[in-house]
Amino acid sequence: MTTSTRGTRVPAVLVLEDGRIFRGRAYGAVGETFGEAVFSTSMSGYQETLTDPSYHRQVVVMTAPHVGNTGVNDEDPESGRIWVSGYVVRDPARVPSNWRATRTLDEELERQGVVGISGVDTRALTRHLRERGAMRVGIFSGDAVRGDGELLAKVQAQPQMTGADLSAEVATKEAYVVPAIGEKKFTVAAVDLGIKGMTPHRMAERGIEVHVLPATATAEDVYAVAPDGVFFSNGPGDPATADGPVAVMQEVLRRKTPLFGICFGNQILGRALGFGTYKLKYGHRGINQPVQDRTTGKVEVTAHNHGFAVDAPLDAVSDTPFGRAEVSHVCLNDNVVEGLRLLDRPAFSVQYHPEAAAGPHDAAYLFDRFVSLMEAERA
Numbered sequence: 087m088t089t090s091t092r093g094t095r096v097p098a099v100l101v102l103e104d105g106r107i108f109r110g111r112a113y114g115a116v117g118e119t120f121g122e123a124v125f126s127t128s129m130s131g132y133q134e135t136l137t138d139p140s141y142h143r144q145v146v147v148m149t150a151p152h153v154g155n156t157g158v159n160d161e162d163p164e165s166g167r168i169w170v171s172g173y174v175v176r177d178p179a180r181v182p183s184n185w186r187a188t189r190t191l192d193e194e195l196e197r198q199g200v201v202g203i204s205g206v207d208t209r210a211l212t213r214h215l216r217e218r219g220a221m222r223v224g225i226f227s228g229d230a231v232r233g234d235g236e237l238l239a240k241v242q243a244q245p246q247m248t249g250a251d252l253s254a255e256v257a258t259k260e261a262y263v264v265p266a267i268g269e270k271k272f273t274v275a276a277v278d279l280g281i282k283g284m285t286p287h288r289m290a291e292r293g294i295e296v297h298v299l300p301a302t303a304t305a306e307d308v309y310a311v312a313p314d315g316v317f318f319s320n321g322p323g324d325p326a327t328a329d330g331p332v333a334v335m336q337e338v339l340r341r342k343t344p345l346f347g348i349c350f351g352n353q354i355l356g357r358a359l360g361f362g363t364y365k366l367k368y369g370h371r372g373i374n375q376p377v378q379d380r381t382t383g384k385v386e387v388t389a390h391n392h393g394f395a396v397d398a399p400l401d402a403v404s405d406t407p408f409g410r411a412e413v414s415h416v417c418l419n420d421n422v423v424e425g426l427r428l429l430d431r432p433a434f435s436v437q438y439h440p441e442a443a444a445g446p447h448d449a450a451y452l453f454d455r456f457v458s459l460m461e462a463e464r465a
């Protein structure tokens with residue numbers, strides 16, 4: 087049960103699994119919620135963050151101190167609902183102002199039953215998560231507030247993100263088509279593991295008709311649409327659990343169909359090639375992350391949302407069952423693998439978000455690279 091917090095000062099408490107506690111006020115819905123505590127360094131684009139299915143079962147802490155300033159509109163969501171399981175802000179906007187806004191952020195959180203907390207020292211919380219790593223958390227407000235020990239026990243009883251298989255919980259159940267904008271040049275099968283709305287749109291803008299398929303799609307389903315290329319999307323959970331999509335991708339590699347993957351899709355390509363994946367201490371989330379494209383040497387500022395990464399050698403070409411592969415992109419903050427490229431197959435992927443919703447458009451060229459692979463295949 088959740089109720090409204092607007093205009094009230096309902097106390098709320100945030101309890102981390104290691105026993106650290108932050109007190110604040112209810113924001114959005116009143117009640118209790120759990121998830122993995124992660125922080126986002128985005129200064130803007132909170133609607134896109136909240137509605138990114140990759141945030142399923144995560145409680146997002148905003149490092150930007152003011153959140154909600156531009157309210158909520160109907161144009162910016164990346165999916166049909168808010169997916170974060172909880173939301174932590176320091177100082178919510180009291181009066182949002184934007185010509186597109188139709189309601190406030192706390193109204194929208196409440197409408198969708200998302201429990202949040204405000205008035206928290208998000209800088210201290212973020213530093214804690216950086217030092218100790220992402221961990222389970224609970225937010226409790228209203229009647230859900232009890233003794234700290236009881237709340238801590240509830241948090242510690244929650245499932246971990248490691249080992250979580252979540253794509254099927256967020257992906258479409260039915261296949262659907264996003265038509266090409268203008269002249270149709272290519273057909274792409276896009277396996278939806280938690281796809282953001284902007285991704286098929288970026289392809290459609292380039293003359294691609296996108297057949298979005300459920301996470302459980304088989305290789306047969308993929309080839310039934312006679313694709314010129316195959317795409318694997320972003321998505322929540324631990325890539326180590328995604329055996330089904332890995333097997334489908336291996337079939338795509340076997341058939342040498344042009345292939346592009348984003349985020350979870352990059353981790354699946356890593357696994358399809360025989361590399362491992364591992365959990366980062368606190369992940370990359372935000373729209374200001376520097377990445378180098380090692381094929382051109384150019385640095386791009388990019389949007390990220392990942393807690394896992396591919397374990398591949400940075401400075402060697404690897405021999406894989408599908409030919410030679412190399413790390414094409416690297417994060418300049420910490421040298422994490424941010425992209426993979428095959429040298430003997432038309433296939434590549436990135437760990438970050440070229441669809442840029444929200445985020446800078448520096449990486450838009452990757453959609454053009456995908457188009458080039460399909461053009462080369464046709465020539």
Ligand SMILES: NC(=O)CC[C@H](N)C(=O)O
Pocket residue numbers: 140319320321322323324325348349350351391392393394395
């Ligand atoms: N945005 C994504 O696709 C995230 C992939 C994966 N769930 C991770 O946390 O790393």
